[in-house]
Amino acid sequence: MEKVKCECGHLNPYGTYLCESCGKPLKEEKGKVANMRYEGVARRSQTYKQTPIDKIWNFFSSVKVGIWIIVLLLLTSSLGTLFPQEMYIPPGENPTLYYEQEYGLAGKLYYQLGFHNLYSSWWYMLLIASLGVSLVIASLDRVVPLYRALKTQRVTRHEGFLKRQRIFGEATGITDPDSEMAKAEEILKEKRYNVRRENGNILAEKGRFARWGPYVNHVGLIIFLIGGMLRFFPGMYLDAHVWVREGEQEVISGTNGEYFLRNNEFLIELYDEEDEKYREALQRTGSPVVKTYQTSATLLKRSNEGTVGSETELEEVKDYDIRVNDPLTFEGFSLYQVDYKLNELSQFTFTLENESDENLSDEIQFQVDLNDPQKLYEFDNGYRIEIMEYFPNFVLDDNREPSTLNRIPDNPRIIFEVFPPDVNHEEESGEISLIGIQVNEALNGENDHTIRMLDVEMVDVTGLTIRKDHTLPIISIGGIIFMIGLIQGSYWHHRRIWIQNREGTLLLAGHANKNWQALKNDFQLISDNTHIPSPKDQTEKEDEGVSQNNDPTKQ
Structure with missing residues (x-):
């Protein structure tokens, strides 16, 4: 499509409504006031509509489309808050069972639809990407032609352009127009306008940078969205949870097995019920209230390139007392104290007892680690004890079959098989029994041998959040730019005043992208200090005419 040449000689892109240079109307439009939203320039989305690229561009440049994408994002984001996301369910829980057991049919449907990992789903990422594409295209579609029009605008504007401004007036009969214009120029400079003169005409402009506020705002949003999407790239963001039992060590997620954390001691402090400051409040609660809790931990690092495991040689990096809001930090990782569990079965x-052998109980004693049980126990006297099944958190499923809710030993059950010395374990079955807290049942008839529980050891467990966030600086920069654009577009406004001398008649026009009253006050200041009358608001004149026509007393 060929460019349109104005009588001033400027070549305008096809579809331009007002000449970018002199402002002459290139198309006829109804109404007295010109549409100055984008300076009357041609926008790509309103000009090119033929090719598939044009259609894609026009679709995403629409403000309505952008609003609908935001609405869809808000609705889908709210779905993710109905039930906890998978990362926030109790550690060790099987999500396939957890959602149905906790929330019934709604939870089962929530899990099956994939809402338990909603914010990392491909379609949610597609919505965020669509919003980013919409922001980029909508901004380019408007800011490029607007920048070009403001940059190429001349001081001397076409008479048709001035007459179609919202603020317009003509001043005749002024004795010395040039002198009055000079006075007006000084007044405008005092008001911090940038004043340009051309052929005796004046263009005073102020606050043009405010026009870029929405686009700066969009840039900040785009950077913010990029930072949010980068959270789903490996190595950019980590928010994991780890439970470490007292006296044990666990690998720190996200470090590729390089760093470990050892829980040396877990401490908890309660408010003193005898303290007068807290006595009344503690009496209302009716139970002890935690004042603070901490993990005395040691950070360990692999000292060689060996395989991760018990044989890995570790060297101590540092000791640290991890408290709430006082994390252990190293190499971009932060370990926060967020939870604890007291007296977990360990x-x-x-x-092993036998009525015919009173000394057997002294000869056979063994320990079962509930977190990592040994499968086989062999003794010097020929006895052999095997663990057939272990259920850390015993429960009967829907089919009345034994199962476990998770791997946490809250309600352990162990199925033992005992082989006396005279029984061949490869060819014959042993004596089978189910053992747990206050549970001791023979599963294959009466047994000659009985397994008795002698002692129970418990341990405190600390819950830590492992956090690493390389996207936070990007998100912060995006948020700062967003706020700059918001302030830039909200607290300042673009004002322009044209004063032109046409053979002794002064043409006055003004435009503001908002806050028209401030522009009118500037014109009134000129009128109060010169002989130039203040121009009128043409829209107010039209409104008065409409109201008079609708007034029955005027008919």
């Missing part, structure tokens, strides 16, 4: 001590 180890059972058993003995």
Whole structure:
């Protein structure tokens, strides 16, 4: 499509409504006031509509489309808050069972539809990407032609352009127009206008940078969205949870097995019920209230390139007391104290009894680590004890079959098989029994041998959040730019005043992208200090005419 040449000689892109240079109307439009939203320039989305690229561009450049994408994002984001996301369910829980058990049919449907990992789903990422594409295209579609029009605008504007401004007036009969214009120029400079003169005409402009506020705002949003999407790239963001039992060590997620954390001691402090400051409040709660809790931990690092495991040689990096809001930090990682569990079952001590052998209980004693049980126990006297099944958190499923809710030993059950010395374990079955807290049942008839529980060991467990966030600086920069654009577009406004001398008649026009009253006040200031009358608001004149026509007393 060929460019349109104005009588001033400027070549305008096809579809331009007002000449970018002199402002002459290139198309006829109804109404007295010109549409100055984008300076009357041609926008790509309103000009090119033939090719598939044009249609894609026009679709995403629409403000309505952008609003609908935001609405869809808000609706889908709210779905993710109906139930906890998978990362926030209790550690060790099987999500396939957890959502149905906790929330019934709604939870089962929530899991099956994939809403348990909604914010990392491909379609949610597609919505965010669509919003980013919409922001980029909508901004380019408007800011490029607007920048070009403001940059190429001349001081001397076409008479048709001035007459179609919202603020317009003509001043005749002024004795010395040039002198009055000079006075007006000084007044405008005092008001911090940037004043340009051309052929005796004046263009005073102020606050043009405010026009870029929405687009700066969009840039900040785009950077913010990029930072949010980068969270789903490996190595950019980590928000994991780890439970470490007292006296044990666990690998720190996200470090590729390089760093470990050892829980040396877990401490908890309660408010003193005898303290007068807290006595009344504590009496209302009716139970002890935690004042603070901490993990005395040691950060460990692999000292060689060996395989991760018990044989890995570790060296101590540093000791640290992890408290709430006082994390252990290293190499971009932060370990926060967020939870704890007191007196978790850790180890059972058993003995084997036989009525015909009173010394057997002294000869056979063994310990079962409830977090990592040994499968086979062999003794010097020929006895052999095997663990057939282990259920850390015993429960009967829908088919009345034994199962476990998770791997946390909150309600452990162990199925033992005992082989006396005279029984061949490869060819014959042993004596089978189910053992747990206050549970001791023979599963294959009466047994000659009985496994008795001698002792129970418990341990405190600390819950830590492992956090690493390389996207935070990007998100912060995006947020700062967004706020700059918001302030830039909200607290300042673009004002322009044209004063032109046409053979002794002064033409006055003004335009503001908002806050028209401030522009009118500037014109009134000129009128109060010169002989130039203040121009009128043409829209107010039209409104008065409409109101008079609708007034029955005027008919």
